[in-house]
Amino acid sequence: QSALNQPASVSGSPGQSIAISCTGTSSDVGGYNYVSWYQQHPGKAPKLMIYDVSKRPSGVSDRFSGSKSGNTASLTISGLQAEDEADYYCTSFTSSSTWVFGGGTKLTVL
Amino acid sequence: EVQLVESGGGLVQPGGSLRLSCAASGFTFSSYDMNWVRQAPGKGLEWVSGINGGGGSTYYADSVKGRFTISRDNSKNTLYLQMNSLRAEDTALYYCAKDWAAGATRKFDYWGQGTLVTVSS
Numbered sequence: 001q002s003a004l005n006q007p008a009s010v011s012g013s014p015g016q017s018i019a020i021s022c023t024g025t026s027s028d029v030g031g032y033n034y035v036s037w038y039q040q041h042p043g044k045a046p047k048l049m050i051y052d053v054s055k056r057p058s059g060v061s062d063r064f065s066g067s068k069s070g071n072t073a074s075l076t077i078s079g080l081q082a083e084d085e086a087d088y089y090c091t092s093f094t095s096s097s098t099w100v101f102g103g104g105t106k107l108t109v110l
Numbered sequence: 111e112v113q114l115v116e117s118g119g120g121l122v123q124p125g126g127s128l129r130l131s132c133a134a135s136g137f138t139f140s141s142y143d144m145n146w147v148r149q150a151p152g153k154g155l156e157w158v159s160g161i162n163g164g165g166g167s168t169y170y171a172d173s174v175k176g177r178f179t180i181s182r183d184n185s186k187n188t189l190y191l192q193m194n195s196l197r198a199e200d201t202a203l204y205y206c207a208k209d210w211a212a213g214a215t216r217k218f219d220y221w222g223q224g225t226l227v228t229v230s231s
Contacts, residue, residue, distance in 0.1 A: 001226035051217035
């Protein structure tokens with residue numbers, strides 16, 4: 001159950017777009033469309049931003065989008081805003097009927 | 111409104127035990143899988159354990175298998191995590207998370223605020 005691989009940090013200026021990658025294996029990301037992304041602000045519980053690779057929960061801005069190619073999923077945030085600054089985590093269902101998270105990515109809005 | 115309220119955390123010595131609880135409300139508890147996810151101080155999220163709605167199927171991360179036991183009491187709308195043989199590396203904020211599993215959809219759609227477990231002598 002190795003953690004999914006995410007970049008430790010990404011940054012962008014307001015209005016720009018950024019992408020965060022999440023690389024796993026054929027036993028998790030590549031094998032299932034159960035990939036989710038969570039946003040976590042300091043001292044707060046995680047918030048669901050994307051599920052089933054590319055679906056957006058009600059109330060989440062359409063500036064957030066998800067995709068997957070092979071064993072790598074991606075979260076794209078367009079039109080960066082100051083409030084997007086947070087930690088982002090991907091997670092995937094696995095062939096063992098467990099879940100695995102990525103190590104997390106700190107997004108800095110410059 | 112869905113609410114998940116964790117309790118039972120605290121300071122425990124290495125080798126000790128602790129039982130966490132998660133009181134659920136605002137949804138039909140027995141219809142949903144539930145999970146425990148933890149976050150060590152300053153670190154990332156780690157899935158710990160999951161249980162199906164009826165309680166008959168349970169799943170564990172390798173890091174806790176054989177030491178932790180997940181269970182639920184659907185008559186009390188409560189999820190539990192029995193933690194035995196605790197180690198310093200189990201120190202973390204423990205969240206319970208509701209698991210929406212229907213058809214082609216899986217997601218942890220609601221999370222509690224967490225309960226802090228500190229393992230130290």
